Amino acid sequence: MSGAHATQHPRLQHHFDNLDQQFEASALGMWLFLVTEILFFGGLFTAYMIYRLAYPQAFAEASHELDVVLGGVNTAVLISSSLTMAMAVWAAQMGKRSSQLLFLGLTILLGLAFLGVKAVEYAAKFEHHLVPGPDFRFEGARDPVHAQLFFSLYFVMTGLHALHMVIGIGLMAVLFVMAARGRFTKAYHTPVEVSGLYWHFVDIVWIFLFPLLYLIDRHGPVH
Amino acid sequence: MAPQVDALYFFLVALTAFFTLLISGLVVYFAVRYRRRSTDEAGAAIHGNLRLEIAWTVIPLVIVLFIFGWSAKLFFTMARPPADSLDVYVVGKQWMWKFQHPDGHAEVNELHVPVGTSVKLTMTSQDVIHDVYIPDFRVKADVLPGRYTHLWFKATKPGRYRLFCAEYCGTNHSGMVGWVVVQERAEYQQWLAGGAGTGTMAQTGEKLFKDLACATCHQADTTGRGPTLIGLYGKAVTLDDGRTVEADEAYLRESIVNPRAKMVSGFQPIMPTFQGLISEEGLLQLLEYIKSLKAAPSNATGVPAAAAATPEKK
């Protein structure tokens, strides 16, 4: 067995027969992990759905307090970051080091921009006393009790999403360093592909969060 | 109902005993009959048998569907209190039970009921989830904060029957016990005549209605700033978002503690919330009062008599 090591790729782990098997295992592993993430966020989406069906107006009214422009900007930012991420994966597959660094760097910047906008939004909520707790005050709300429930869900859902963004940016930073060291070649670029899957997933969660939280009843006047 | 529940229960006991003995017996028999007789012996080359698989899939399936049907039918009856049930209102709190009879009798941890009469408990909790369990009647239902739940029973024999809290609720969960005292009609009448001390629940509710100035907006006709409550209980109500809901107990309770959650179409959102200002007992008394406001002007409650049920506003 040891004689074969000389011709084996340094990244091939001992319990795998070849790099293809190793890559497929890693990809399947990441897909499974993303399934767990769907179920994880799913609990929150379920709670949201049940309460929104029960109290549609309170939710609509509370939703209108969110800044659609900032939310929309963030959506655009994240979608762009998924593009740059896909480009980073391509660059990894092509073994193009400088492109890898460019696209990973852009992805990180866009991710940070997203978090920055979120921070601005959160700060505004604090200022306007829309954070659930003893300080919560929603002037003119017709149903402040369930409006507060909306905001509870808003903070937990976007907070959890933001936490995933932070982890994602951390992953990108690690990838950036690895890319700088020339680790990703045509033969081996699994970490980039697999992290790309994660990044796209976090993007997709936002694609669901945005309309559900920001766009309730925006098409017409509030009843 | 209890004997019917027991019938199903003991059928299941017999079923369990039968299959346990059958299969264990078979296993023991095979173990003895086919015990290894020489060191290198191996078992027969048997792969399986499709007919057997189908048989022991279909037969258990039929049996369980039978049990399902039987128990579902029984459960349906258990979940539907007869229309002419005697109402009793229950408020559970850590760690005691408060019972209110519509005639005003209030009891703590003990509930007097007449034999041979359906009794319907309408229950809520002041704090955490509790549960009313009367083993001898084979009834049980969770008691929730912020909601009303129900159970009903009809006692067939006079006596004292244990009542337990059956949903863990903290320190003194096992102390939250009581008795259901089932009396012969005559005895029960005597107990009732002993006097409640206060007026009926509806009367106490009416007093609350006045004290809290509800009548300011809720008038006998449609001219008030709020919808009329005459004949409201059980009616279909149209909300301002187009939904139609039934004005049941849950709706009425919610409308008092969080009026803006469901707004009746055609009215302004000006009703203040009474959350924390009225106890659960008080809410139940108001409920009884509102229930008593029938469309026909036959009750002398002081509210100006209404000619007919209010037409729905759109």
Next chain:
Amino acid sequence: MDTAATPHSNYLTDGYGLKSWLLTRDHKRIGLLYLLSVSAFFVLGAVFAGLIRLELMTPAGDLVESDVYNKIFTMHGVIMVFFFLIPAIPAVLGNFLLPIMIGAKDLAFPRLNLLSWYIYTVGGVFTLWALVNGGVDTGWTFYTPYSSAFSNSNVALVVVGIFINGFSSILTGLNFIVTVHKMRAPGMTWFRMPLFVWAHYATALIFVLGTPVIAITLVMVAAERLLHLGIFDPKLGGDPVLFQHLFWFYSHPAVYIMILPAMGVMSELVAAFSRKRIFGYEFVAFSSLAIAVVGFLVWGHHMFVSSQSVYAAMAFSLLSYLVAIPSAIKVFNWAATLFKGSISFEAPMIYVFGFIGLFLIGGLTGLFLAALAVDVHVTDTYFVVAHFHYIMVGGTIMMYLGGIHYWWPKIFGKLYHQGMARVSAVVIFIGFNLTFFPQFIVGYLGMPRRYHAYPPEFQLWNILSSAGAVILAIGYAMPTFYLIYSLVKGKPAPANPWGAKGLEWETSSPPPTHNFEAAPVVTEPPYNYAK
């Protein structure tokens, strides 16, 4: 069958010292790390069980204060469910055997496997910290609003501990699924895999799909407790019953996490000690998958009296009956395997017989609980307590011990005293029945669960149950002695002491670090005993 003694080096001798164990990537060593942790938690959980039974010998609450009792049964449940029953068979036996059984050198992600153990340990430490700091008194089910707004105990700490521990489950499940898909040896088709692997695959599906839901539910409880968010608090517009739905959506499948691996062990033991292929192999394999899938659809049967609608209750009742069928199919197939088998009665087989009897009773009493009208009477009473202990203790723990006794020679390369092992199995069986059968009766008679003090008419059954617990404790203690003795003084085990089929028996006892001297190529069907 009886090959030469241990080769020169195996996974146990391949590196000594703490670092070689604490930084190992070998799935076999990780299995042993879990064995240690899981055993420690079992002892702790059992001590709490002992205290419960001691208190319940008398109707009055005279051993400990109410609050203390409430904390004792809560910690008994939390520790046994999350830190023993859920990991035991998968993390100890599954980790050790799964790669070997399919001819692989390790799991797909060995480092993640080690991380799983560390995460489990960290979660356990949080929970122990909560225990030491005053405990938790909500019951292992953490119903709101008691847990989120009323309890004065360390709810957040324990909930965080369980949350962390959940990732251990998720990563193990993920590892198992990828391993089975991607790392089977040449010739190891799906239908040549041992049923133990099928069972663990199905279990892994539940790990991956169910655990995240309890995770987020506990996050919401912690958020409510620490940040006063009102998701489950009616005063803040929330719904306490929503918690129950989210909680049981995981916790029901969790019980299948506990029993499916036990069923996997059962298949291996029945085949080995009848020297016969499992009757209806494909049916047993698919039943495992069916249980995993349908098991996700029945959670509402824990909530028949919770105020859910009659129609929801009926749907859950019907589905609960359907989920019973695949389990029944398995029992019939195991029984049929004995027909014309060649049956021997070593210790693992005694556990098999015990399992059949106890799982039958446990499973059939499940039918009582699925029956709506009957459940109204017996839910939240000792009837339910008896039912789930028959399955979890009479089922899972019997098979955990059965598996330990079957694979002990393989794992440690030592043989233990058969006579003592058989006696222990019988003692456990007797002690178990005496402990838990009276609980069916006292539950039907109306004794609610989680009661610190109870009416005197229930005392007789409680005394019987507590007496049984003493015998059960003795039964559990016995293996500790002869098993540890075997490590020190036991005869060396041959590669295949039982004459069984399966790739694990084709390598040495204990196996080499890379599991096989030469990568296996599979050409035979599974359980190919017949001559």
